[in-house]
Amino acid sequence: MAELLRIEGASVSVDNAAIVRDASLEVGRGEIAVLMGPNGSGKSTLLKAIAGLPEYRVVSGKIIYCGNDITQLEPWNRARMGIALAFQNPPKLYLKVGDLIDRLSKIYGSTDLVNDVVKELGLSQLINRDLYIGFSGGEIKRVELALTILMKPKLALLDEPDSGVDVDSIKRIAMYINRLAEENVGVLIVTHTGYILRYIENLGRGYVMINGRIVYGAPSYEVVKKIMVSGYGEFNKVGGVN
Amino acid sequence: MSTTISMAELLKKALDKASSMGVEVTRQGSLILNEQTAFRLVSKLLEELGVIYLSIKEAVKEYPDLVEKYGLKKVKIDLREVNNGVFIYVPKNTRLIDPVYNCFVLASKGFVQKVYNLVIVDDGSEVVGVTGCLSLVHEAIHSSHEEAYVGEESKYYKIMVHNWLPKVVVSAIKRVTLMSEASYYDYYINSTSLNRMSFITDVFHEGGRSSSRIDQVVIGSEKSKLQYITTTYLSAPGSNTEIISRVLGMGESYVETRSSVVAIKPGVRGHVECRGLLISDKATIAAIPILKSGVSDSTLTHEASIGKIKIDEVEYLMARGFSEDEAVSLIIRGFLETGLDKVPEKMKPVIRATLDKLSGAKM
Numbered sequence: 254m255a256e257l258l259r260i261e262g263a264s265v266s267v268d269n270a271a272i273v274r275d276a277s278l279e280v281g282r283g284e285i286a287v288l289m290g291p292n293g294s295g296k297s298t299l300l301k302a303i304a305g306l307p308e309y310r311v312v313s314g315k316i317i318y319c320g321n322d323i324t325q326l327e328p329w330n331r332a333r334m335g336i337a338l339a340f341q342n343p344p345k346l347y348l349k350v351g352d353l354i355d356r357l358s359k360i361y362g363s364t365d366l367v368n369d370v371v372k373e374l375g376l377s378q379l380i381n382r383d384l385y386i387g388f389s390g391g392e393i394k395r396v397e398l399a400l401t402i403l404m405k406p407k408l409a410l411l412d413e414p415d416s417g418v419d420v421d422s423i424k425r426i427a428m429y430i431n432r433l434a435e436e437n438v439g440v441l442i443v444t445h446t447g448y449i450l451r452y453i454e455n456l457g458r459g460y461v462m463i464n465g466r467i468v469y470g471a472p473s474y475e476v477v478k479k480i481m482v483s484g485y486g487e488f489n490k491v492g493g494v495n
Numbered sequence: 496m497s498t499t500i501s502m503a504e505l506l507k508k509a510l511d512k513a514s515s516m517g518v519e520v521t522r523q524g525s526l527i528l529n530e531q532t533a534f535r536l537v538s539k540l541l542e543e544l545g546v547i548y549l550s551i552k553e554a555v556k557e558y559p560d561l562v563e564k565y566g567l568k569k570v571k572i573d574l575r576e577v578n579n580g581v582f583i584y585v586p587k588n589t590r591l592i593d594p595v596y597n598c599f600v601l602a603s604k605g606f607v608q609k610v611y612n613l614v615i616v617d618d619g620s621e622v623v624g625v626t627g628c629l630s631l632v633h634e635a636i637h638s639s640h641e642e643a644y645v646g647e648e649s650k651y652y653k654i655m656v657h658n659w660l661p662k663v664v665v666s667a668i669k670r671v672t673l674m675s676e677a678s679y680y681d682y683y684i685n686s687t688s689l690n691r692m693s694f695i696t697d698v699f700h701e702g703g704r705s706s707s708r709i710d711q712v713v714i715g716s717e718k719s720k721l722q723y724i725t726t727t728y729l730s731a732p733g734s735n736t737e738i739i740s741r742v743l744g745m746g747e748s749y750v751e752t753r754s755s756v757v758a759i760k761p762g763v764r765g766h767v768e769c770r771g772l773l774i775s776d777k778a779t780i781a782a783i784p785i786l787k788s789g790v791s792d793s794t795l796t797h798e799a800s801i802g803k804i805k806i807d808e809v810e811y812l813m814a815r816g817f818s819e820d821e822a823v824s825l826i827i828r829g830f831l832e833t834g835l836d837k838v839p840e841k842m843k844p845v846i847r848a849t850l851d852k853l854s855g856a857k858m
Contacts, residue, residue: 306810332816344808348829353815356825360816381836383829400815 254281254457256320257439258303258408263314263324265295265302272298274465275314280408283437284457285430287473289444291485295465296443297341300410303441304338305331318408333360335407339397339414341443343385350396351380354403363403370399374425390417398426408439415449427452447477463488505602506533508631513598516656517845518627524596525550529606530578538593547584548595551611554582566613569670569699570640580611580639583624587617587646594623594654594841601635601663610639618646618674623839628665629658630689641669645677647702652839653681656849659689661717667694675702675731680837681709684846686853688717688746698727700734700763710834711740714853715748715778726755729763729793736764741833742771743853744778755785761792771801772830820855828854 258280265273273295280286290296301309303316305328316324323331354371358364371377374395385393394414401409411430415423431454433440442449450456450473459476461469468488469476479487500508509528513520520526525535525548537548547558555562555574561584567574581597601608616622628637637659645651651671659665671679679698698707707727715721727736740752756765771780784797804826812822831850838846 301814304814306814308806308810327818328810328813329816329818329821332814338814340811340814344805344811346808346811346826346829347832348825349832352829357815404816 254284257282257284257318258441259317260303261315261317263299263302263316264312265298266310266312267298267308271312272465273302276462276467278460278467278470279458280439280441281457282407282439283434285434285440285442285453285455286457287442287444287447287450287459287476288462289447289459289476289480290462292445294462296445296462297412299462300338300412300441300443303410304328304336332404335405336410337401337404337406337408338410339401339412341412341416343393343397345386346384347386348384349380350376350382350384353384353400354380357400357403361403361405363405366403370402374399374429391419391422394418394426395422398429402429402433406438408441409433411440411442413444414442415444415446423449424452447480450477461485461488502533505631509598509600509602509629510534512629512631512658513600513627516627516629516658517842517849518596518598518625518656520596520598522596523593524598525581526598526600527579528600528602529608532579541591544589544591545586546589546591547582549582551577551580551582551613554613558582558584561615562613565615565644566642568642569672569697570611570642570668572611572640574611576609577611578609580613582613583622584615585617585620585622588619589617590621591623594625594839596625596627598627598629599637599639601630601632601637604632604634606632607636607638610637612639612641614641614643614651616643616645616649616651619648620646621650623652623654623842625654625842627656627658630660630663633660633662636664638666639668641667643669643671645671645673645679647674648676649674650678651680653679654838654842655681655683657683657685658687661688661690663689665689665692665694667692669696671698671707673698673700673702673705673707673734675704677702677705679707681707682834682838682846683710684712684849685721686714686849688719688748690719692719692721694723696723696725698736700727700729700731700736702734703731704733705731706735708737708834708837709739710837711752712831712833713740713742713750713752715742715744715746715750715780717746717748719746719748719750721748721750723752725753726757727765728757728759729765730759732760732762734763737766737768739768739833740770740782741831742780742782743827743831744771744773744780745775747775747777749779751781751783753783753785755787756795758788758790758793758795761790764794766795767797769799770830772827773801773803774827824855
């Protein structure tokens with residue numbers, strides 16, 4: 254599997270507090286990789302650092318994407334190079350969903366996808382509403398996924414795509430994730446429950462993050478199995494993969 | 496060396512500026528330069544439909560009965576002191592598809608423009624009135640009174656665009672009376688700085704099941720001191736109202752929106768939303784929602800907030816591929832976009848373009 258993303262010993266700080274320490278992981282093209290860990294372990298921080306958000310500063314280590322070191326690159330340049338982040342808790346904005354879809358589809362040349370994405374993810378009723386104001390958990394996840402798809406990513410970073418979502422929506426979201434991988438998009442899913450993974454067809458590598466460190470790496474199905482059997486407590490005793 | 500501008504040049508300048516504000520008087524309407532009606536175009540269709548469209552002084556002479564019946568009811572002024580104004584009468588069961596435009600222009604330094612407008616939308620009719628107010632000079636005063644009567648089952652859409660200059664002083668009073676099942680939609684946008692503004696809007700729901708919605712988009716810039724006092728009186732059962740204001744605080748401006756709903760009869764609903772976004776540390780916004788009710792069977796609600804653009808909002812849009820400046824512009828653009836779905840279709844592109852221009856979000 255050709256390499257798409259490689260993180261080499263990255264440490265990430267927010268407000269000068271070290272959140273992620275010496276993390277390394279890889280995602281290949283068309284691979285669905287999984288990063289698991291309990292709440293507050295640093296998973297979302299790592300995703301935001303990969304996306305380049307200014308508050309999430311990589312203080313050491315490297316982020317290599319498509320063979321290039323993008324560690325110091327601005328977030329909008331990363332987005333336009335194909336890195337799309339679907340947020341776990343996106344901010345509420347006075348910005349119409351339809352307006353943002355329109356702008357993104359023009360930037361990324363995805364206007365031909367809009368109708369299908371809106372229809373299949375059930376967004377018709379949300380188009381004229383302000384982004385995430387009064388949205389349910391499932392609606393937020395579906396809109397986030399839609400925006401991610403319309404960015405035509407090479408690498409999709411999905412932060413807890415299954416939290417607060419009903420079963421039907423999870424299946425729909427999983428279907429799109431499977432489709433992204435079929436189109437050779439690398440996907441990195443962050444999840445603490447692993448619930449969505451039962452609907453994912455070809456899981457790739459799996460990682461476990463505890464207290465800001467990646468402490469275990471193995472094929473995802475092994476990672477999931479281990480967590481289902483023993484929970485996260487066991488990983489405190491496991492040696493890290495870094 | 497002094498430069499003298501001819502009347503024709505002044506008119507052209509005013510028409511161009513009006514047009515840039517979306518106030519297309521050359522399609523149908525009039526432009527009042529100081530006290531003069533410098534341009535007026537009334538379409539044949541309006542005449543055929545029996546619409547009366549005159550200056551207020553002409554109306555006083557030609558239609559004294561209509562002025563007597565509907566005028567000066569909620570506004571108390573001496574018409575002899577008024578130097579111009581517009582009179583529109585839309586007869587019963589007449590639906591005007593194209594907007595009627597009016598533009599008031601301050602064109603001489605030190606001029607005091609005193610305006611009285613009277614709009615009558617008779618029963619079962621519909622009209623879109625677009626009013627632009629602008630200044631070509633820095634020091635002048637605009638004082639306007641407007642009265643509107645919206646008959647039974649009628650609709651009156653009022654779009655108002657203000658485009659002043661920094662030393663201009665404005666005082667405006669608008670009073671609207673709604674009869675049974677009448678509806679009134681008011682969209683206001685002020686995009687430039689001026690010295691001082693006091694703008695009072697009162698809507699009287701005198702007929703049952705009448706409805707109103709007022710959207711105010713206000714940009715406070717430089718040292719402008721702007722006060723908007725808006726009150727809707729729900730005096731008839733089943734009537735409802737919404738007052739929404741969005742204020743952008745820039746420069747050293749002070750903007751106050753004082754929006755009140757008064758429930759007088761049972762079975763009424765009202766909602767007030769006052770929101771402010773501070774762009775400058777030296778700007779001040781006062782967002783004041785007021786609810787008054789003496790009747791138990793009424794539903795009145797309000798929301799108010801003043802804040803700054805949050806870093807997580809900017810970062811979110813940056814992660815979607817927008818630069819920091821573009822993200823800020825988009826946030827401002829979105830914040831200012833209120834009530835656009837209610838604006839008549841023909842005016843939407845104009846309002847959108849104005850909002851794009853204001854926020855710099857033309858991407």
